[in-house]
Amino acid sequence: MDFKRKKIAPAGGFSSSQTKKKKTDWDDDGPSQFEEELAFLDEVEADMAMEMNDTYSTADVLPVDKLSENISPKWLRPPLPPIDPQQDCICFHQIELDHYIGSHIPGMLGATQGPVPIIRTFGITADGNSVCCHIHGFAPYFYVPSQSGFKQEHLNEFKKELNSAVIKDMRSNKDNISQAVLAVDICMKENMYGYHGKKINPFLKITMALPRLIAPAKRLLEQGIRFGTFPVHCYQAFEANIDFEIRFMVDNDIVGCNWLELPAGKYRIRNDGDSNNDTAKKMSLAQLEVDISWADLISHPAEGEWQKIAPLRVLSFDIECAGRKGIFPEPDKDPVIQIANMVMRQGEKDPFVRNVFTLGTCASIVGSQVLCFEKEDALLKAWAEFVRIIDPDIITGYNIQNFDVPYLINRAHTLKVGNFPFLGRMRNIKSVIRDSSFQSKQMGRRENKVINTEGRVQFDLLQVLLRDYKLRSYTLNAVSFHFLQEQKEDVQHSIITDLQNGNEQTRRRLAVYCLKDAYLPLRLLEKLMCVINYMEMARVTGVPLNYLLSRGQQIKVVSQLLRQAMKQDLVMPVVKSEGGEDYTGATVIEPVKGYYDVPIATLDFSSLYPSIMMAHNLCYTTLLQSGSIDKYGLKPEEFIKTPTGDCFVKSSVRKGLLPEILENLLSARKRAKTELKKETDPFKQKVLDGRQLALKVSANSVYGFTGAQVGKLPCLEISQSVTGFGRQMIEKTKQLVESKYTLTNGYKADAKVIYGDTDSVMCKLGVQTVSEAMEIGKEAAEWVSSHFTPPIKLEFEKVYFPYLLINKKRYAGLYFSSSAKTHDKMDCKGIETVRRDNCPLVANLINTCLQKILIDRDPMGAVEHAKDVISDLLCNRIDISQLVITKELTRTADEYAGKQAHVELAERMRKRDPGSAPNLGDRVPYVIIGAAKGVAAYMKSEHKKCENLCPLCYQ
DNA sequence: CATAATACCTAA
DNA sequence: TTAGTTAGGTATTATG
Structure with a gap:
């Protein structure tokens, strides 16, 4: 009898701690693989430096406290070239955009007195110089229909203010004011209110009337939205729930992460001195800080040359704390003993700065700078300065948002390290920790800490993974193994304090571990193309980069909807969201369960829901309310009735916004795909691939948005019509296939649809080989497609052979698609595996x-x-x-x-x-x-x- | 002990 | 001040 216990290999990349090789005596081991990799990076760099001779001058040191003698010239950004504001334009890749309340700057648009809202954006030039740009004169507003209870005395006050307004455009349009009033954005803080019958901050009144924005509201009010769901009088205000940043970006055709141009002669450069008192003092750590009026700013759509990505600096870091035995480290008690840093330029392969800050001595590490500190407060102070000198655009790491950054800030507070919590690009803005909770059906409830770092986007890899990937385990070790087939350096948490209390060799061991934990997120970011994909998503949907990690799906659709609405001179109503009845979703065809030892052809509708919305012109602006048909005398050929009984006008009467958005997204995707095929540069290929993916995802989320009952603009008539059409289509597809492919029609057997879910049908065609199934499948898909309105299209996707159908949403089969000879993979759906x-x-x-x-x-x-x-x-x-x-x-x-x-x-x-x-x-x-x-x-x-x-x- | 309610996760 | 949808299988827990 066998008494030995069998070892079972853990599945799914999970590795329990017991199975790991234990290193009890690290001093005797040779250098780890990671150490060799580090050393190799040093060699590569030495070669590069020889060829390119690219050391930066130290003259351009940013005005922050000196970081001892360890400052390396390569930490610095390239020196700013001389700029003549009258001759040179400045272009930069914008990565963040926010707003603050400041005061007027001479020569700039906007109110001259009192507090004014100022848009602030950060970015990087093609040469890698950092830019901070203040954009003046843009005011928050929303639309208020004059008949919705807006009090006349308010309007009169408005008129008075407007008559004395400094913006001359305003005067010529003052007669519009009685028709439509632009009021304050409710997102503004501090003593400012949106119009809800409450108080209006005077400074906003005079800056509110941006004439070209009154026009659409006026037209809207005169004409109403003829076929719109939302009659004007039902709502207090339009577009009052739009974030100021989004408002600004939409109005100025700026999308997240695009390139902005400051034309020559239109901007002013700020400098450190106070010599010139009509120029504001430099407030940021950016190399170049400028002021410009919003009307002078040029925005470049992310096309052609402007698809490029600036050499952004990505900082990845990791900290180690000396916790007490068995107790999770607490910042008021347990010291920070090491911080490892890796800095990379986006688009390059390897980090050009690699260092580790250690408390106490540490033996040298080839490929990494080691900075030793006697005191912990000096270490923290130096690290904060390091961050300010490196001036990263993107800060990454693993769980930095909820652990490392808050821990450092709290620890620095405990140790009274004065200048520590200034981690953003603004000199005067302290980074503080805020608690936020975010809940959605998609991600559940999630408690997060939020730390402001103006101008630097925090890109916590853990948060990215939680959003984008469903994994068995989210430990850095498991994730690295899963994506990189690589693991962390082997150091148990429990021995960290012992290593710290040992000698310079044990601390070195810890430092290598720490370095790897800073290195892995960088590698993962690269491998998963996070930065590129997120930037493309920002460009496609128009929202700023940081929204993608801090907000949900809805804002992306809202951004696109606003842009499209503006083109059609429409404004978006504010609806109060209330949970209501659920609506019927998709059909799942009753499966004929069993084991099929014959090829099963699978036909799919590609992008079913988007194509339904396009084919039938389903939109907020095409929905007919009950009674509208008679009221407007619509002829039967001018509108359609959906399976759920809702009516929409055809595109010949009015083209919907949603179909237009979807068409743009899908045609842009087609373009990206063809460009991708032509492209040979692997970096540009990645960008294009990220783009086409972003376009697909955005198209698919439009339907979800209309059905989101707790949302910005739910419209169940649209969503239930979409699913209704879907149900009809899958049923019809089944009938068509089963009626044409029959013995009586000369085929080898009667075809049978054995299963189908939402947009797919699995057909048993009675043929014996994969290639026959493929052939008939393709033909059937084409033939069935011809029965539907374009762009609805049924496509042949794959053959399963053999196929095991266990239940609804549970099946497995060998997947044939690229070749009829060999299967591509074993496909399992819904099964325990x-x-x-x-x-x-x-x-x-x-x-x-x-x-x-x-x-x-x-x-x-x-x-x-x-x-x-x-x-x-x-x-x-x-x-x-x-x-x-x-x-x-x-x-x-x-x-x-x-x-x-x-x-x-x-x-x-x-x-x-x-x-x-x-x-x-x-x-x-x-x-x-x-x-x-x-x-x-x-x-x-x-x-x-x-x-x-x-x-x-x-x- | 049988059945209903709920939790979890997946398909699309 | 913020959150994409419904359908549906399987295991576990609550309830009479």
Whole structure:
């Protein structure tokens, strides 16, 4: 008998701590692979420097406190070339845009007295110089229809103010004011109110009337939105719930991360001295700080040459703290002992700055600068200065947003390091920690800390991964393994303090570990093309980069909708959102369950919901209200009735905004794809690929937006019509396929649609080979397409052969698409193998069984295998400590009242070691500690004959 | 003990 | 001051 316990390889890249190789004596080990990699970077750099001779002059040191003698010239940005404001234009790649309340600057548009709102944007020139630009004269506003209860005395006050206004354009349009009034943006803080019958801050009154923006509102009010859902009189205000930044960007055709141009003669450069008192003093750490009026600014659409990306500086860092045994480090008690930094220019391969700040001595590390400090406060002070000198545009790391940055700020506060919390680009703005909670159906409730770093975008890799990827584990180690097949340096958390208290060699070991933790996020960012993809998303949807990480899906659609609405002279109403009835969604065709040893052709509608909206012109502005048909005397050929009974006018009467947005997105995607094919430069290819992906994702989220009942502009008539059309289409597709491909029509067999979900049908065509199935599939797709309104299109996508249909939303098959000879992959949908709430043993077992069934075509072999594994399990031949189960802990332990195993476990972990206790949203690996009732009896019974999975696995 | 309610995660 | 949708399978927990 075999008494040895079998080792089960962990599935899904998860590796429990027990399986890791333990290094007990690090001094005896040679350099790790990472150390060699670091050393290699040094060599590469030396060669480059020889060729290019690219050292920067130290003359351009930014006016911050000196960071001892360790300042390296390569930390500095390239020196600013001489600029003649009358002759030279300045172009920069804008990466952040915000606003503040400041005061008037002579020569600039806007109110001359009192506080004025100023837009501020940061960016980088093509040469890598940092720019801070103050944009003057743009005022917040929203539209108020004159008949909606706006008091006449307000209007009179407005007129008075306007008559004395300094902006001359305003005068010529003053007669519009009685028709439509532009009032304050409610997002403005401090004693300013939107118009809700409340008070209006006087300074805003005189800056409000931007004539070209009155025009559409006026027309709107005169004509009404003829076919709009929302009659004007129903709403107090239009576009009152729009963020000021978005308002500015939309009105000026600026999209997130595009290039801005300051034309020669139109801007003023700020400088440090106070010699010139009509020029404001430089307030930022940017190399170039300028003022300009909003009307003078030129925005370049992200096309052609302006698709380029400036050499942005990306800083990745990681800190280590000396925690007490078993207690999670607390910033008021536990010191920061190391901070590792990696700085890279976007588009380059390797970081050009690599260093580590250590508390206490540390032996040298080839490929990295080591900066040793005796005192912790000096270390923190120096690091903050380092950040200000490096002047990063993007700050990244792993969980920096909720751990590293707050910890550093709190620690610096405890140690009274005065200048520490100035991590942004503004000299006078302190970085403070704010708590924010964000909840959405997509991501659940998420508590976050927010730290302001003006001009620098925080790009916490953990947050990116939580948003974009569904993973079994989100530890840096697991993530690195999953994407890079690489792991962290092997240092247990518990020994960090011991390493710190050791000698310069042990601290060196810790420093290498810390460096790798700063390096890995950079590598991951690169591998996953996060920066490029996010920038393309910002450009496509028009929102600033930081919105993409801090806000939800809706703002992206709102931004596009506003832009399109402006083109058609329409304004967006404000609706109060209230939860209501759910509407019917898609159809899932009842599956004919079974194992199919014949090819199954799969036909899909490509971008089903967007194409429905385009085909039928579904939009807010085309929806007809009950009674409108008679009221406007519409002829039957001028409108359609959707399956849900809602009516929309055809595009011949009025073209909808949503269809237009979708057409633009999809045609831009087509363009990007063709450009991608032509492009040979791998960097540009990445950009284009990121772009086409962003375009696809944006198109698909438009439907969701219309159905979001707690949202900015829900319209269930649209969303339910879309799903209604979808249901009709999949049903019709099934009928068409089954009626044409029949024996009587001369085909080999009667075709049968055995399954379908939302936009796809799986067809058994009665043919024996993959290539036949492909051929008929293609023909069928084309033929069926001809029965629908363009651009709706059914496409042949793939053949499954063989195909195992277990249930609705649960199937597996070998996927043939690129070739009829060999399968591309084994495709599993909804089965345990793709779910993250199973123990890996189950996932592995089922995966192996599926392979036996589909690849080896040996179902009985699969049964035998399952029996063997269950037998091993029941006879205790599997090391139970390897049987790791992971489950999502999405609620606080209290809410569960200790009723689920993983919650119980979380509580025990907290008791034993509060430091390692799981937090909200963490995944908790745990082992079986007791079997359920009935398992013992089950084990005693004839489990050898059991063909089902052992309940143990599920316990 | 049977059934309903709920949690979780996925398909599209 | 902010949040994309519905359909649906499977396991676990609550309830009579």
